[in-house]
Amino acid sequence: xxxxxxxxxxxxxxxxxxxxxxxxxxxxxxxxxxxxxxxxxxxxxxxxxxxxxxxxxxxxxxxxxxxxxxxxxxxxxxxxxxxxxxxxxxxxxxxxxxxxxxxxxxxxxxxxxx
Amino acid sequence: xxxxxxxxxxxxxxxxxxxxxxxxxxxxxxxxxxxxxxxxxxxxxxxxxxxxxxxxxxxxxxxxxxxxxxxxxxxxxxxxxxxxxxxxxxxxxxxxxxxxxxxxxxxxxxx
Numbered sequence: 183x184x185x186x187x188x189x190x191x192x193x194x195x196x197x198x199x200x201x202x203x204x205x206x207x208x209x210x211x212x213x214x215x216x217x218x219x220x221x222x223x224x225x226x227x228x229x230x231x232x233x234x235x236x237x238x239x240x241x242x243x244x245x246x247x248x249x250x251x252x253x254x255x256x257x258x259x260x261x262x263x264x265x266x267x268x269x270x271x272x273x274x275x276x277x278x279x280x281x282x283x284x285x286x287x288x289x290x291x292x293x294x295x296x
Numbered sequence: 297x298x299x300x301x302x303x304x305x306x307x308x309x310x311x312x313x314x315x316x317x318x319x320x321x322x323x324x325x326x327x328x329x330x331x332x333x334x335x336x337x338x339x340x341x342x343x344x345x346x347x348x349x350x351x352x353x354x355x356x357x358x359x360x361x362x363x364x365x366x367x368x369x370x371x372x373x374x375x376x377x378x379x380x381x382x383x384x385x386x387x388x389x390x391x392x393x394x395x396x397x398x399x400x401x402x403x404x405x406x407x
Contacts (some may be wrong), residue, residue, distance in 0.1 A: 186338070191334075215395075225384070225397040238394055273338055282326055282388055285395065287338030 184235040186288035188274050194294045200262040203291045206255055207276030215285060216249055216259050225273075231257065232279065264295045300328070300387040300398040315372040317401045319385030320365075328361060329386045330370050332402070339384065341393040342370075377407045 191288040195201055207214045215230040229239040234251045242249070246265070251257040261268055270290050275285040300321045309315055319328070327346045331339040345352045345361045345368065352359045358371040372379055382400040 224399040227394055227396070230394065243323055247404075272391075277396040282395075284329065286341070289338050 186274055186276055188272075188288035188291050190291060191289060192271045192292045192294075194296065195264055196261045196296050197265055199295075200260065201268075201293060201295075203259040203263045203272050203274075203293070205257045205259070205274030205288060207257070207274070208286055209255070210262055210278070211276035211286070212254075212279040213277045213283075214257050215253060215275040215277075216257070217275065217287075218270045219273060219290070220270045226257070261293075264293075269293055269295050300385045300396060302383070302385055302398045302401045304401060305399070306402045306404070309375055311375060311377055311405055312348060312374055315375050315379070315403055315405070317370045317372075317383055317403070319368045319370070319387075319398060321368075321385075321387045322366065324363070325387045326355050328368050329395070330357075330359060330368075331384045331386060331397070333382045333384065335381070342383075362378075370404050372403075375403075375405045379403060380405045388397065 189204045194230050213232050216228040217225050219225045221248045228241045229249045230237055231251045245260055249259045273290045275287045277283045277285045300319050301320050325347055327344055329344045330342045332342055333339045343354050345359050356373045361368045382402050384397050384400045386395045386397045388395050398405050
């Protein structure tokens with residue numbers, strides 16, 4: 183298995199631009215998670231899906247952030263408009279049903295907003 | 297504040313020595329997990345210990361859980377330079393059933 187795939191690996195954009203991060207979870211995994219990692223705040227859960235349905239989006243910082251999972255093999259995290267404080271590494275992870283199982287992380291997308 | 301907090305924040309040891317890292321948490325849990333993150337990479341799951349377990353082994357890793365003290369420890373025996381990484385504990389909260397990660401411990405193993 184290829185593991186969790188994320189794209190792009192690096193993104194540099196200017197403030198105000200729209201950013202879309204993509205994730206392909208491991209086949210057969212029912213749960214998908216989006217995290218953000220910064221030095222100051224550590225690893226934060228933004229949102230997670232079970233069977234393509236958003237379960238908990240309480241970690242999404244504000245309305246500029248949105249996430250979708252149109253099918254079992256694809257998810258996007260969109261930031262519009264982006265701001266410099268959104269600069270971070272964004273990880274996607276997947277697991278078999280539920281949050282209590284081990285999670286498999288993708289390589290992350292390093293986002294820099296100038 | 298964090299549900300799971302690791303200590304120390306940083307640890308530097310010589311290759312061959314054992315490394316012990318601790319994690320404390322505040323409320324009851326279903327399970328506790330340890331993850332490793334190499335620089336510039338995603339997290340990798342190491343081991344999961346359930347609340348009714350006291351100790352678990354995986355290769356050179358030994359994890360203990362003391363629910364009365366709300367703490368866990370990760371022991372890496374006979375450390376290698378390749379063990380250099382950040383280590384995170386993650387706990388679930390039964391109330392909201394999501395995994396919460398600590399800030400991590402930076403382990404440096406000197407060759």
